Amino acid sequence: MNDRPATQESTPMVKAEAVHKRFGHLKVLKGVSLEVQRGEVVCLLGVSGSGKSTFLRCINHLEKIDAGRLWVDGNMVGYKQAGDRIYELRDHEVCARRAEIGMVFQRFNLFGHMTALGNVIEAPIHVRKIPREQALDTAHELLKRVGLAERMHSYPSQLSGGQQQRVAIARALAMQPKLMLFDEPTSALDPELVGEVLEVMQSLAQEGMTMVVVTHEMGFAREAADRVVMMDNGKIIEEGTPAAFFNHPREERTQQFLSKIL
Amino acid sequence: MTPEASSKPIKAIPVRHTGRWIAGTLVLLLSLAVLYSITTNPRFEWSIVGQYFFSMRVVHGLVLTLELTVISMAIGIVLGVVLAVMRLSPNPLVAGAAWFYIWFFRGTPILVQIIFWFNFTALYPVIGYGSWTLNANALITPFVAAILALGLNEAAYMTEIVRAGILSVDEGMTEAASALGMSRLLTMRRIVLPQAMRVIIPPTGNETISMLKTTSLVSVIAVTELLYSVQLIYSVNYRTIPLLLVACIWYLMVTTLLSIGQYYIERHFGRGASRSLPATPLQKVRRFLVRFSPGGVPSHE
DSSP states (O other), rough: TTSSOOTTTSSSSSSEEEEEETTTTTEEEEEEEEEEEEEEEEEEEEEEEEHHHHHHHHTSSSSOOEEEEEEEEEESSSSSETEEEEEEEEEEHHHHHTTEEEOOOOOOOOOOTTHHHHHHHHHHHHHOOOOHHHHHHHHHHHHHHTTOGGGGGGGGGGSSSHHHHHHHHHHHHOOOOOOEEEEEETSSHHHHHHHHHHHHHHHHHHHTOOEEESSHHHHHHHOEEEEEEEETEEEEEEEOOOOHHHSSSOSHHHHHHHHHHO | OOOOTTSSSOOOOOOHHHHHHHHHHHHHHHHHOOOOHHHGGGGHHHHHHHHHTTTTTHHHHHHHHHHHHHHHHHHHHHHHHHHHHHHTSSSSHHHHHHHHHHHHHSOOHHHHHHHHHHHHHOOOOOETTTTTTEHHHHSSOHHHHHHHHHHHHHHHHHHHHHHHHHHHSSSSHHHHHHHTOOHHHHHIIIIIIHHHHHHHHHHHHHHHHHHHGGGGGGGGGOOOSSHHHHHHHHHHOOHHHHHHHHHHHHHHHHHHHHHHHHHHHHHHHTTTTTOOOOOHHHHHHHHHHHSSTOOOOOOOO
């Protein structure tokens, strides 16, 4: 135990303390506190506008928080602390931190001018500086894993939504992230394509990947999540195991939400 | 399978487009009249056109025109990309400098700029500092003045074209690149600019064609490009019209070539933007011939 640095094992992967975020006059996050342990799968639920996507984007510093503290793997997000002073991170430091965190978007955001394979090898080659051959090997493996070995030379516009999202997951995994963030990964998909994406996510969860998932897929939350967190109006109002959360919701807002969505 | 009667191809009598036939006939008649006049009016002096078309001085002029076009466009594009990235910089001074550049070079006539650069040596006879100096007269020849004027002016227009291209790329691209740990410049170079190309190429093609013709303006500072070359010839032999025709035909031929080049470049950067690439004109012609040849199989459409 003692020969490991303090940032391993003992610290949670994500730790948020009273995180606040405003867009102009609109207060989107009003004090969110949450811990995500290593290997844990946490689903964020809530109506649109409740702040769950914003919170997710704060975790990899796509949004800057206004107040509170946020750590990933023991490091402050967007800042570093020396003594009692806090320094803003330089751009390249922010980039280095982000490279450790995978993110999957609602609208896939695949690079349209590159093939599926090109999308997956881009960041490993140009950010991680991995030799091309090695990046290609990893990419072939990952695309096979998400079931798209045959489509790797297709451009995003030639793929279905579900296929695009699976490429996007492979692209994030190619950076060997320690944490994966999913921002409504199935919301832009036709209903019959949702399953193939959830399947990939479920297998990731089983392999022990730490995941924070914003989703409206209650089936996935029930099956794959270790913990379910309900957000409303910029705050966490309830959290618990899927069994407890879905069968015996305590808060009235949660009950309303579940009755609408189930 | 459906019953045989309903699966038979439809053989209907086509609608008669009387209006189209009348309009078509009128256009054809007018074209013939113009063609007749051009070929029979002796004052066009087509023999003179033929005589001077490949003359040494005209061909030299043409080569110089092409050089001016290529070099000025290269300066315009490179500087335009730099200025466009500057304009989108979060640093207000950097963005402001780019804005000022565009304001100045787009706000003054190109002809004035050409004459200005030609007379630049009057403003700074010596260029350099301390013992590192150059005689401006030796440095800024009429050709260099022409390149400076055309290139710097073009950069202002290219900046706006590149900027529009960059802004046309979905913000999700930048976001996905950021999430992968790519820096701002790497994202610009690898992700945004290649996708902006689809929007940048068509107006850049127009700019190149426009530049080819704008180079004729530098005839005022005695650069012997295509127009000034024919002017020098007709100032001696007074065959003004046939020699202007020589220049016009050359300009038309080069712009036609440029248009064809533009088509293929657009096609290259359009990859990934649509499910299948559009057919090239050659492919279209081949398909057309196949369809109308006896025994040809109509393509599925």
